[in-house]
Amino acid sequence: MTVSTLLADLQLLTPELVLAVGAMALLLIGVYTKGEEKAAQRIMTLATALLILAAGLSVWMAQGPGGTAFHGAFVLDSFAMYAKTAVYLAGAVALVLAGHYLRTEQLARFEFPVLVTLAVLGMSFMVSANDLITLYLGLELQSLALYVLAAFNRDSLRASEAGLKYFVLGALSSGLLLYGSSLVYGFSGSTSFDAIAVAAAEGSQNLGLLFGLVFVVAGLAFKVSAAPFHMWTPDVYEGAPTPVAAFFATAPKLAAMVLLARVLMEPFGPMTEQWQQVTMVMAVLSMAFGSFGALMQSNIKRLMGYSSIGNMGYVLVGLSAGTALGLWSVLFYMTLYVIGVAGAFAVILSMRRSEGMVERIEDLSGLSQTRPALAWSMTALMFSIGGMPFMIGFFGKLFVFYAAVQAGLIWLVILAVIFSTISIAYYLRVIKVIWFDEPTGDFLPAPTGAAIISRLAALIAVSMPVVGIIIALVVNAGAGIGG
């Protein structure tokens, strides 16, 4: 490898390099700044700036042609660039949401933003993975940072439990993924996605490859919390500090789903008929567990956990199509989902009373009378996540269903629309509490970051004209792969 090719390779990794070097630098600054509170605040600001810078860089790089680096182990196509920008921005939003919470809960330590930055770096590699090794490295970097974040409130029993649960199940899923990867490597002779695609096309009936595929999918399904690998989600969402749950629900979901889509569409593209059955089963199970599980929840974070399981089910409906249209619908749905969930968690982070944070659904009682702006925002966001028309979330569902019908999966769509009726019931319950019940107490004024993000997300949720722009971006991004 000559210096010039190395430089050319590194150029493609500009945002990652900025993040990696930046994270190390932040760590150093944190260690040498006196006063924990001050260090935390400073690093928080710097890390947010770093993530926004990285997002800017990836937007800027999207003007370029992209390409592969390190002998095809790393790929930068329009798909990856889109996902990266979204992941960086989601990371920045999570940090903005976290600042006030961590300060008031006495959790302000400078490691938090550094860990988030490292997790985002891992995701950045995940979405660019073009090789099983890159895939695993990115996934692990992300996961290790997230395990620590889940247990960040180490004095809290629930947070420690959440961290441990997430770690054990995550390790199990990594094991499955590795086992699957080794099978794939054994039967295709390569870890490179391109070579696997060739092997898959030659022997689509290859049983060993199929076994490997199923294990890899199972491993990734853990990360996107698709049923039947969803068990950790509600517990971790509930136990982890709220801003951490907000982060879990957005950036890692997006990255893992994009990775899953790439793995299925690129190396295993020739085996669509085989994996389609797996994703369809996962889609139906996720929608079922998500919608029935959420009905009886009283904790809003658990509700969001089940809601995310259900929503991943809808995304998998789109992915099951196995077409370019399906891929677009996945990206589109995930984008809308991340916006909606970020807004919803911003509302949850505004649920603070004088005695501390509250997170029961009942605590939202009469919000429409005490905090009308917050109430309207949450209403719009809940309806949007639920896929109600007049909110942008509806178009996500429409696109996903359209892709599936186009691929002939009409029965899957009929099941999906029925589950969407069941799931709308629990979003309605939140809205019922907000609007129909009498107030039981007022919240403290919302922190500025959460207030801005919740209103902004709600505004996007009701701005139907925006949908056209997002679709255009998504179609442009999805043009890179699948075809």
Add this chain to the structure above:
Amino acid sequence: MLGQLPILSAITFLPALGAVAILLLRALMRSEERAVLDRNAKGIALFVTLFVFALSLLMLVEFDAGQAGFQFVESLPWLPALGISYKMGVDGISVLFVVLTAFLLPICILSSWKLDKRVADYMAAFLLLETLVIGVFCALDMFLFYIFFEGSLIPMFLIIGVWGGQNRIYAAFKFFLYTFLGSVLMLAAMIVMFTQVGTTDIEVLLAHPFARDLQTWLWLAFFASFAVKMPMWPVHTWLPDAHVQAPTAGSVILAGILLKLGGYGFLRFSIPMFPNASEFFAPMVFILSIIAIVVTSLIAFRQTDIKKLIAYSSVAHMGFVTLGIFTMTELGVQGAIFQMLSHGVISAALFLCIGVIYDRFHTREISFYGGLVHKMPVYAAVFGLFAMANVGLPGTSGFIGEIMTMTGAFQVDPRVAAGAALGVIFSAVYMLVAYKKVVFGVVTNPKLEAATDLNAREWINLGVLAVLAVYFGFFSTPITDTTRASVDQLIQHYQSAQTVEAPAADAAPAETAAH
């Protein structure tokens, strides 16, 4: 003059702008100034709805009734990836519903003038509802239609749930989930149609011949949605709950406009797009309609709650509408549209009448009342007029709608007309008995002694509706002339689809030849 202006978009979205204005106003005002805010919210709402009504009248004047196709068409590309465009337009079938909606909204706002519970939200919800409902009637893109159709659940859910009666939460959920489940099946069918035809433009879809077996499935999916919305027996059970719990203005909108969405859907989608399936299922619809007319009339007779009684009577009247639509004769379809418009006026007025006494005595129990004629003579007269109109007394618009649909039904099958006629008799029984119990007799309940007659605001509302109910009872041509061209085209299209399709199914012509 209006050719260049996007008048339909203006009519559709002005109310939403009004809602935004009210909400912004609240955001800018301090909570101490609530009285000022409430007054302003009412003012804005009334002004906007009246202005929209004026615009809709202007549109009606400009509307060319001789033309069967869509008019005032606006078309903008919107989401090419999903085939969705922003396309609006009205024809003879939809134009009067737009006017009806724009007409009833100011009445709703006026009837809620004394409300003092969360007024700003209330007015905003009603204005949003107006946008969504008018949008349904104007949309010429299938998904756009769906967005408005389904979106209208949101404000209505809030209206029932926040400002409703004792059991409002149950009623709101039932209303929402029933209609939502029906609609999502329609969504699935729409996606299938889109993949088949490659466009969501309703005008193109109207001309597209769908395969016969596909039509059956699509028809059933659309039926699931419209039958619940209508509502047809046996999926009508959400309606009595929703009506009883909704505030007066909510009931007016629900009965006056939202129930018409189902009938409009049948006319816009089911019949022209799936003509063969419509013919196949017509007997089933007849049977369901007759059951609806007879059974709900009998149920209405047993009600002790006057609002519930009117709600069941609405189900029965909607039975005439489905009956008329599926006769696919000119009289039947014209009658169905007439019946929908007339029911929009009469049921709205009846719910307002109930609102008048509910505002005074806070109960809807029939047994509570009696002898109101001595205390509120004007009210008794007005209520009597609308009760008669609801029964279908000649000289009121209710009569025209019923006689037209029944004549249409008679042309198809006399037995169907006979079944429907039973309903007319029953409706006279329950309505007159209820009216007698509430209005006539002697005042036995001391609480009624303090009753006061209609005030000026109630007078205006009910007076305007009374004039319309009587006027259209004598002069039905303004309505039938407006709808005729479009209805004729609809029927022609339907009949030609039957004959075009006939060679494909060999058995049918052979059988008729043998007779």
